Amino acid sequence: MSEVWHGHDEVLDRPVAVKLITLPHADPVAARAIVDQARTEARAAARLAHPNIASVHDFGLAPLPDGQPAPYIVMELVEGETLAVHLRSGALDWRIAVRVCAEVGAALAAAHLGGIVHRDVKPANIVLTPTGVKVLDFGIAALIGERDPVAGGEVVGTPAFVAPERLNGLGASPATDVYAVGVVLYLSLVGRLPWPVRTEPERPLSHVHWPPDPLPPVAGLPADVAELCLRCLSADPVDRPTSVAMALLLAEAVEAQVYVPVGVLPSPSRPPVPAPRQPTPADDPALDEMTQMAAVEPFSPPLHNGGRGPAGDAPDPAWPVAAPAQSGTQAARPGRHRA
Helix, strand or coil, X not given: CEEXXXXXXXXXXXXXXXXXXXXXXXXXXXXXXXXXXXXXXHHHHHCCCCCCECCEEEEEEEECCCCCEEEEEEXXXXXXXXXXXXXXXXXXXXXXXXXXXXXXXXXXXXXXXXXXXXXXXXXXXXXXXXXXXXXXCCCCCEECCCCCCCHHHCCCCCHHHCCHHHHCCCCCCHHHHHHHHHHHHHHHHXXXXXXXXXXXXXXXXXXXXXXXXXXXXXXXXXXXXXXXXXXXXXXXXXXXXXXXXXXXXXXXXXXXXXXXXXXXCCCCCXXXXXXXXXXXXXXXXXXXXXXXXXXXXXXXXXXXXXXXXXXXXXXXXXXXXXXXXXXXXXXXXXXXXXX
């Protein structure tokens, strides 16, 4: 749908990537829809400020020789190779695979708290750079709950990474991105997709017909990471972890530093469970004293560091580490494993 060019920003004197979207000349209605979609991509990504998301600088329409305007998006130039290129040689070392998915999860957590679902998380949209992972191409991003705007019941996205519920007509949700990260993690750890493929035509939709294969033994892989991977692949979106929980657990497993925004992610709902009644000072006079103490000494949550030591430890130069956590973020501890 597009070509990406290496460009130069003459105003700010910096290298950039320019994504020029291809339009169908024979179908003006489809062309207008693509322009609107490109504008949506630019606006969605421009709202997201995160070290693991490629920045968007500008959007515009460039006149082609035939007079038809072609949309373009000016983006941060990301130097590196996609995860898809790295996976051509087979599975990754589990520490690298887990670290990559931790950073992807952190990027998605930021998007989800901004009300945006990526909808096309896959190795080709994940770039490994000297400064960490970058998630690219919010070209088919959607607002949480939005249904696929394609006629004829088609679903946008890459089939092997599309969550089963979206193939059943449900709208996009953060859980659909978590599912895709589960597929990426399994693929990175094992070197293949997590479903049996009996015939080639079955490959794109194998996950609709069969549950994922158990994760084969991976030397050194923590058991909780293996369990998390399969939870991400749960057929029921309610059983999947949130992107925040996923990112922090993966980061803890490799003592990596990731940044996730503080907030409550929307998730598929189940019937509410009545909360147990909490005791009041009327029930226990000691509670009144505790309440007064809390009002005088407000609680300040500690920096999340993976539960393995002080948050002030020096970062490992083997992997670039972002700046200290800012207000409104949580950080897992800097990594100690060399990539």
